[in-house]
Amino acid sequence: MRNIKMTIEYDGYRYLGWQRLGDSPKTIQGKIEHVLSQLLGTEIEIVGSGRTDAGTHARGQIANFKTESDMDLSDIQEVLIKNLPQDIIVKKLEEVPERFHSRYHAKGKQYSYYIWNQDIPSAFERNYSFHYPENLDIEKMQRAAEKLTGRHDFLGFSALRKSKKSTVRTLEKISIEQEGDLLHFTFVGEGFLHKMVRILTGTLLEIGTGTLELDDIEVVFKSGKRRDAGMTVPAQGLFLDEVYYD
Structure with missing residues (x-):
């Protein structure tokens, strides 16, 4: 099982905040999970370092997700950039130890x-x-x-x-x-x-x-x-x- 850390930039103006809200299409987490789940062929849940409120922006939000896929990180990032709205950009992907947790390990x-x-x-x-x-x-x-x-x-x-x-x-x-x-x-x-x-x-x-x-x-x-x-x-x-x- 791979653990992937993401560095994310977004303009929060059009969104209801970071946290997924049911089936609402207007959250940052929901948008990224939808693209990843389609790409990797299984339900993906990402964990953010913390919530941001509706309208709040991020230059360096951190999140992580786990996957059994062996797809190259550069290919995953390319698909994310092409398929996410232009106001959400995954700037960096890196493989981290399995125990890494973006929220609990933030200092x-x-x-x-x-x-x-x-x-x-x-x-x-x-x-x-x-x-x-x-x-x-x-x-x-x-x-x-x-x-x-x-x-x-x-x-x-x-x-x-x-x-x-x-x-x-x-x-x-x-x-x-x-x-x-x-x-x-x-x-x-x-x-x-x-x-x-x-x-x-x-x-x-x-x-x-x-x-x-x-x-x-x-x-x-x-x-x-x-x-x-x-x-x-x-x-x-x-x-x-x-x-x-x-």
Whole structure:
């Protein structure tokens, strides 16, 4: 039995997210499984490193599947590229040890979020950034980013109401860079809770406008209440950049 690791890039604008949803044709996982199953002549199930929400994009999503086929990986990749929609690209295939699991063995992830910080919206960036025309105090936002990094309970910065599993995570880095009219937020951590990056970004934006203050970060950590954090920014500005493994 071969275990095949896939590196996948996709534009999530037209899709309901990564995870297969019944017979819906509008999920990334479902699209790839359909092509692989037809190609290899048996039902193929792929396992992703994690879910991405409807509208979210990926530059480096990782998934794996098992097969008894001896087809060359280059031939499998060629069929995938030809038969998948143009907004889903399997960039790399590699054979890995049978025990490799794309989700359980992931050691960390990097996400990007983009803000179009101009008075006038962009026709070209509308599906890949959030138009937020407010004046922002970038220096204050960077101080807030420092407070958010480290090991904390991020329950209040997630869409989870409660969880039987730990909501403590280590956030190694948040950077905020100006790229023309785009603000580029980068988040690197060992793992992220549901909608955590989008809520952290919304919190940083509201601190940048003065709607929230730096001290409100500690309030959220202590209360664990979603209502104490900032807004949830839309999905279209979010990209899964990379998944880290040993």
